[in-house]
Amino acid sequence: MGINVDKVVSDLLTGLDDRGVAPTIGRWVDDRVVVVLGSPGNGVSNRMAFGMSALPAGVRTPSHSHEAEEFAVVLHGHGVITLGDSHHSVSTGDVVIAGPWVPHVTTASPDGAMVVMWVYAPPGSESRWLDVESEKGAQ
Numbered sequence: 374m375g376i377n378v379d380k381v382v383s384d385l386l387t388g389l390d391d392r393g394v395a396p397t398i399g400r401w402v403d404d405r406v407v408v409v410l411g412s413p414g415n416g417v418s419n420r421m422a423f424g425m426s427a428l429p430a431g432v433r434t435p436s437h438s439h440e441a442e443e444f445a446v447v448l449h450g451h452g453v454i455t456l457g458d459s460h461h462s463v464s465t466g467d468v469v470i471a472g473p474w475v476p477h478v479t480t481a482s483p484d485g486a487m488v489v490m491w492v493y494a495p496p497g498s499e500s501r502w503l504d505v506e507s508e509k510g511a512q
Contacts (some may be wrong), residue, residue, distance in 0.1 A: 375392055376410055382448050382488050385427035386439065388485055392429075399425075402502060404432045412496050414503040422496035426479070427488045428452070433480035440494035443471040450487035453480045 381398065386458035388396025388406045395401075399408030409424040422441070425448070428434070438454075445454060451464035455478040456471050463469060471477045481487035 378448065378490070381408065381425055385425060386449065386486055386489055389427055389429050402501065403435055403481045404429065405434065407502055409499045409502050412499050412503060414500050418496070420496065421492060421494040422499040423490065423492040423497065425488060425490045427486060428479065428481035430481055430485050431483040434478055436476045436478045437472045438476045439498040440473055441495055441498065442473055443491055443493035445469045445471070448488045448490050450481060450485050452482045452487045
């Protein structure tokens with residue numbers, strides 16, 4: 374499978390422009406647009422999950438943790454990624470690694486959107502987003 378990262382980032386940023394409408398790629402989750410690009414649940418990968426999240430200016434994800442180790446790569450914009458009690462200022466090109474069960478939060482800066490590609494293993498927690506995308510496709 375081949376993915377043009379620039380195209381996905383562009384589509385995600387376009388999707389942020391109209392919060393009342395379903396984006397052309399991914400779906401709205403907790404005030405951000407999330408797209409699962411690879412997962413055992415969509416048949417693209419076997420032992421890992423990867424995708425992207427686009428956060429509008431000033432938006433933060435809910436604090437969450439999971440069994441997986443997660444690599445987060447900032448593809449656009451800047452903000453803060455919090456791992457436990459440690460805050461990391463990040464911008465395009467930065468990589469942050471969250472260990473298993475470490476609570477983490479991503480916050481876009483107040484002056485612009487932020488796009489993060491996430492990769493984690495083992496997979497599993499992304500299935501909650503795949504189920505809804507599958508249901509949408511079946512309608």
